[in-house]
Every structure is written in structure tokens, then in C-alpha cells.
Amino acid sequence: MELSEHPLIEKLRSLQFPHTDYVVAGSGPMLAHGLRDSVRDLDVVARGAAWTLATDLGDPIPAPSGYGRMVLLLDGAIEVFDRWLPGTKSTDELIESAELIGGIPFCPLRDVLDWKARSGRQKDRVDVKLIREYLER
16 A cells, blocks of 8 residues: 555544654554554644644643643554654754655654654564664664
């Protein structure tokens, strides 16, 4: 399936966030690079107009990490955060370092590798292995 045809990407596009004010984080970049066929939701880090649009559509709640706030959109398919995980780049740095894939800004895989390696969760260990193998090619 083409990235542009993925249901989560279609939902993200439907929100019409300005691409200069958000970046897809979490496992979304793995989907964009073909390392995953599916993810259960898209994690989006937003600022400015994109954050304002998100908060117009839903009420911010504390993020699960305890760091910042998030808005759940489209039945939880899109999770919009005002900052990413503790110890990662600032919102502005994440957005500025994004790579456009199919017109969507995604976090570079090296950044994804960094935070997944730090998390130590079992599901992230599998992703770390996939990303490392991909980057070595």
C-alpha cells in the first residue's frame, strides 16, 4: 500500500495541519520508510497553528509520559502532543529537523532510534533492531 493511501495518513491529511507546524513522531516514521506495515495510531508533535487547530477539535489532557499535553483526535487515531518525550529535542527542533515523505513531515529515523533505544520497552527493542538494520543498508 502506498503511504498516501494508508488510512492513518488520510486521517492526518484531513486535519489540514500546516506542514511547517507539526511532525510525525513515534512509530509513524517507521511506517513512512516501509519498516512497519501498520501502526495503531499516529503520534504528532505540534506547535503554532497546528496545535491551535488540534485544541479547537479536542481538549488537551496530560500526556501519558507526564511531560506536556496531548489531544486525542479522530477516535484516538491521531494523538497530538505539544512536546515529545522527556530528554528529546524541543518541539521546534523536532519540527525543523523533519524530513518530508509524501508531503508529510516525519522525524528522522535516527531520532526515532535514539528514543526507542532509551525507552527499553520490549516492543521498542524490536523496532530498534529494524531501524539499525535499515540504517546500515
